[in-house]
Amino acid sequence: MHAEIERLPGCSTKIAGLWNEWREDGLVQEVEDAKVNTRLCVLKLFYEIWGVAETTAREFYKKGWRDLDDIVEYGWDTLSRVQQIGVKFYEEFQLKIPRAEVESIGQTILQHANKLHTGFQMVIVGGYRRGKKESGDVDVVLSHPNPACTLNFVEAIVDSLENDGYITHTLTLSTKNSERGQTPVSWKGEDRPSGSGFDTLDKALVVWQDPVWDKSAAEKNPNLHRRVDIIISPWSTAGCAVLGWSGATTFERDLRRYCKREKKLKFDSSGIRSRTDGRWVDVESDANGPAPDMLTAEKRIFSSLGLEWRSPEERCTDG
Template sequence: MDKIRTPSLFPQRKKQKGMHPPISLSSCEVKFSELVIFIMERKMGVTRRTFLMELARRKGFRVENELSDSVTHIVAENNSGAEVLEWLRGHKMRDSSRFELLDISWFTACMEAGKPVNSEKKHRLMVKASSFVAGTVSQYACQRRTTLNNCNKKFTDAFEILVENYEFRENEVPCLAFMRAASVLKFLPFTIVRMEDLEGLPCMGGEIRNVIEEIIEEGESSRAKDVLTDERYQSFKLFISVFGVGLKTSEKWYRMGFRTLEEVKADKTLKLSRMQKAGFLYYEDLLSHVSKAEADAVSLIVKDAVWTFLPDALVTITGGFRRGKKIGHDVDFLISSPGLGQEEEEEEEVLHKVIDLWKKQGLLLYYDLIESTFEQAKLPSRKVDAFDHFQKCFAILKLHQQRVDTSSCDASKESDKAEVKDWKAIRVDLVVSPFEQYAYALLGWTGSRQFERDLRRYATHERKMMLDNHALYDKTKRIFLKAKSEEEIFAHLGLDYLEPWERNA
């Protein structure tokens, strides 16, 4: 193994007796297929890299010549973690979380053992928050590219439990603090392993740091653990899982002594709203996740219905599915057309016609139609979480299973069962926007919630503007700024454009 430590000797010894000639990957038996190694040439040179690649292949390791999606381990020599990240960004690899970034010492240990060894802390290339990007991390999520690749899930999962509990107790200040901290951690392209990694990061107050420190040291948060066993939290969590039940109703039911849904349903004196009755009726279906395949199937139903009455309509899926999520709780759609907004009656009739069509088709299980409340003279709302004024329909549709791609399922087994339910209840939200407001509506309904909060905060505090789902108002110039696309809105705000899948804050 001295040969690995003395790179200058390799070229001279290449042709000596006992040295193996260069070999191709196909001539080696792969013994350890669970990991795929890529060796960086940077600061190493082509000769040494070639030797190490061949050595690893002879010992049964799989080594790739080029960086690809199949690579699991990146090995570097005389490179810091920050330098490797910079190199990856130069090769259009923004997401480094899928790779293990390792020093050559790990590779050496594997060669000595003749098999993969665990990547200990001393082998891993650590990256500090202050070094992985130029400058500091922004406090605003709209200035951070946040994908679904969360390297700090063990921290953010605990934060989200605490956030939910604070929401149940309507304790806004710590709720927002933990939400912002979770958003920052989701953005990081590395896992926090020590408190020093938090240096320079925004939104990391004392209470936040205490929770992070405990998770680093103990592996879990005692505060989050206590919340999960709290009777009030458990009851509220259960109650709000019912479609149509919010915090006020949950508080009322809890004060009435209810702790389970069975107790709620057993009370004959309780008056439930139409929405809550539907929530209980289709509870199991609505509680289960909506898959991407189901969302695509619902999309076809919605488009077919809308295009029957507005052939030129834009029907765009929004929310989590537009941000790249594979599962969700409902499916949101934004509907617009060049004609909408010009004829008010036509705008209001679209959803009415769609609803009537679904009734005739037997697809509509429940709906709640809210008419538009928008006033043209109204400025964008000053409230960060204000509701918009678009016409909306909150519906539950019957999705027949044959509309979903079930090619991976064994359909023959299902056909043998008697009285099998062949449909699933799916929550669908429809929003109709005038065409001139479409870009703002699309931006607002895409999310995530924290991204939208920070986007409006940024507009107010950094640009002296007011932004909502309808418009952007420049308070300095006293004008509304028109936009035909999301890109134009970002440009008005002086922000780099973030793709929908980069808004998972």
């Protein structure tokens, strides 16, 4: 078995040894040691603050900070607004969201969308769609057959949910797709500037709290704050949005690799482009026109790429 593992792509002798250790002992000692390593535990704590990346977590540690109280006492004024929100709701953001609550949040978003423009469709993506019993956050993709309805819609849906008390904070709001008229942008090639980001779908990353509670039992709203991502996709690329945001990470990586190596295509959640001439490739329409719904559009992508359909539950590649 050791030799077989070494023959797998990306698997070195060390990886094979770690696998054998896990098979024989049921654990990997390096992992167990990391769990009790004080420095790594602190870095993990900081890294899990929403808005804090790996580099910032290390900077916090170098300053001598060892817990959230240190950040609040010594560095609160140096934090960005988003990082302050991440610290404030750290414990609540760490709590998992059961499927029933994920579904309730999704339905509330869809109801508000259809109040603004009848005909919106929604798919809850992320770990929920892959069948996880609990989720770290809620990701939803909204789309509408009429492109006029998705243009600048992210601002309208956020305003609607804010006015009804569901959104307490907006962490990030991007309208890049609307700013370019929702036209699928051509691929600029491997030499485009780093950090330019290619998923340019309109999206809002927000903090959510159910505003309804029994006021006779509690004076302050006891409902947990949750992290919610609302993604708006034009109908022409809604299948790519659903596929790209459903995960898991390794599945998405392998899908992009397959598109690149076998089809000379560039895939991401905002569409598919040719690596030969950069043009957008419509893989979601057929002879009868656009897909009737977002899930049909996703299935057409698999077919167009020459791939066997895999249900979301079969895409759980990250454990």
